[in-house]
Amino acid sequence: MPNVIVERRGAVFEIALNRPEVLNAVDRQTIAALADAAAEAAEDRVARSVWLRGAGTHFCAGGDIGMFDELIRLSPADRRKTLYQIVDALHPLLVRLRHMPKPVVAEVQGAAAGFGLSLVLAADLAVAAEDAVFTCGYIHLGTSPDGGMTALLPGIVGLKLASELTLLGDRFDAHRALALGLVNRIVAPERLHAECEALAARLATGPTEAYARTKALLQATVGDAFEAQLRREAENFAACAATDDFVEGVRAFLEKRRPSFPGR
Numbered sequence: 001m002p003n004v005i006v007e008r009r010g011a012v013f014e015i016a017l018n019r020p021e022v023l024n025a026v027d028r029q030t031i032a033a034l035a036d037a038a039a040e041a042a043e044d045r046v047a048r049s050v051w052l053r054g055a056g057t058h059f060c061a062g063g064d065i066g067m068f069d070e071l072i073r074l075s076p077a078d079r080r081k082t083l084y085q086i087v088d089a090l091h092p093l094l095v096r097l098r099h100m101p102k103p104v105v106a107e108v109q110g111a112a113a114g115f116g117l118s119l120v121l122a123a124d125l126a127v128a129a130e131d132a133v134f135t136c137g138y139i140h141l142g143t144s145p146d147g148g149m150t151a152l153l154p155g156i157v158g159l160k161l162a163s164e165l166t167l168l169g170d171r172f173d174a175h176r177a178l179a180l181g182l183v184n185r186i187v188a189p190e191r192l193h194a195e196c197e198a199l200a201a202r203l204a205t206g207p208t209e210a211y212a213r214t215k216a217l218l219q220a221t222v223g224d225a226f227e228a229q230l231r232r233e234a235e236n237f238a239a240c241a242a243t244d245d246f247v248e249g250v251r252a253f254l255e256k257r258r259p260s261f262p263g264r
Contacts, residue, residue: 004033005055006040011204012197013040013047013102019064020056023111027064028086035093042100048211049203050100051196052123053107062114062137068250076242084238087146090115091230094148097122098219098226101212103203107196108174108183113137118147120182121156124215127196128174129189134182139169141253142245142261144236151222151229156181 005016015037017024026034041050054060067086071079097104097119106123114137120126136153138145145153145166154162157180165172174186187195203211219226240246245261252259 002033003027003030004037006037008044008047009197010201011046011048012051012200013044013049014051014053014200015041016052017054017060020054020058022064022066023058023061024054024056024116025061025064026115027067028089030064031086031089031093035089035096038093038096038100041102042096048102048205048208049200050097050102050104051107051200052097052104052119053193053196054109056110058110059106059108059112059132060116060119061111062116065250065253068141069254071241072247072250079246080238080242083241084234087234087237090147091227091234094118094122094230095227098148098222099216101215102208103211103215105196105200105203107192108132109189109192114145115147117182118145118149118152121152122148125199126183127192127199128177128183128186129192130174130186131189132174132177132186133171134173134177135171136166136169139167140249140259142243142247142249142259143240144233146233146237148226148230148233150233151226155222 001018003019005018007014019025019030041047071082074082103125104123106120106126108120108126108128109132111133112120113135117134117136136145136149161180177183178186244264248261249259
């Protein structure tokens with residue numbers, strides 16, 4: 001099965017992460033497939049809204065830990081180079097989601113961690129199941145955030161709360177996500193799929209040109225700062241990947257224990 005499934009339902013373009021066996025965590029192939037899907041959605045002349053979701057019971061648990069396990073076997077310099085390439089490959093997807101002239105709805109169930117949370121932030125609207133769980137997560141692997149998180153999160157929750165969420169990396173539930181403004185509404189898990197389908201269909205029958213112009217105006221408040229911050233995120237993520245702390249974070253995750261960071 002493909003890592004990402006695309007399907008057009010009338011004027012709704014559906015993009016589904018399709019790696020439920022790893023909670024829809026993303027690897028290099030999935031990143032490329034997501035970027036292709038977003039480009040296809042943006043260029044589809046019939047599609048008027050985009051519906052982003054995860055197959056199975058989770059949205060996206062972030063980066064695939066198996067991919068990181070392979071990388072910690074490389075030298076620090078090679079890890080830095082390779083991680084920069086991986087993070088940089090995310091940028092076309094994120095820029096496309098933010099700037100395509102169609103509203104993007106994220107359906108959030110189960111885990112939305114690390115890059116999964118970044119995808120939620122990149123969507124225009126997000127609906128979460130009441131039992132969804134969120135975390136920035138990066139700090140537990142000894143890395144700084146990617147996916148545009150540091151560009152978008154402070155503008156939504158403020159600098160102090162953004163610092164708390166990213167530096168501590170604690171999990172929080174859907175009710176806190178709603179209170180923080182990270183999602184627009186929460187619903188019972190059994191209603192989530194139908195709620196998002198209805199919302200995407202509503203947007204697909206609305207004033208498409210007005211939606212596009214409204215979205216462009218809102219995105220203009222961030223402007224070129226978003227793309228510039230993506231580049232800075234890639235540089236810093238790659239630098240963190242070259243550290244012993246990153247190696248310890250990945251090993252601790254795989255061994256299901258608390259990390260003991262050496263601080264270097």
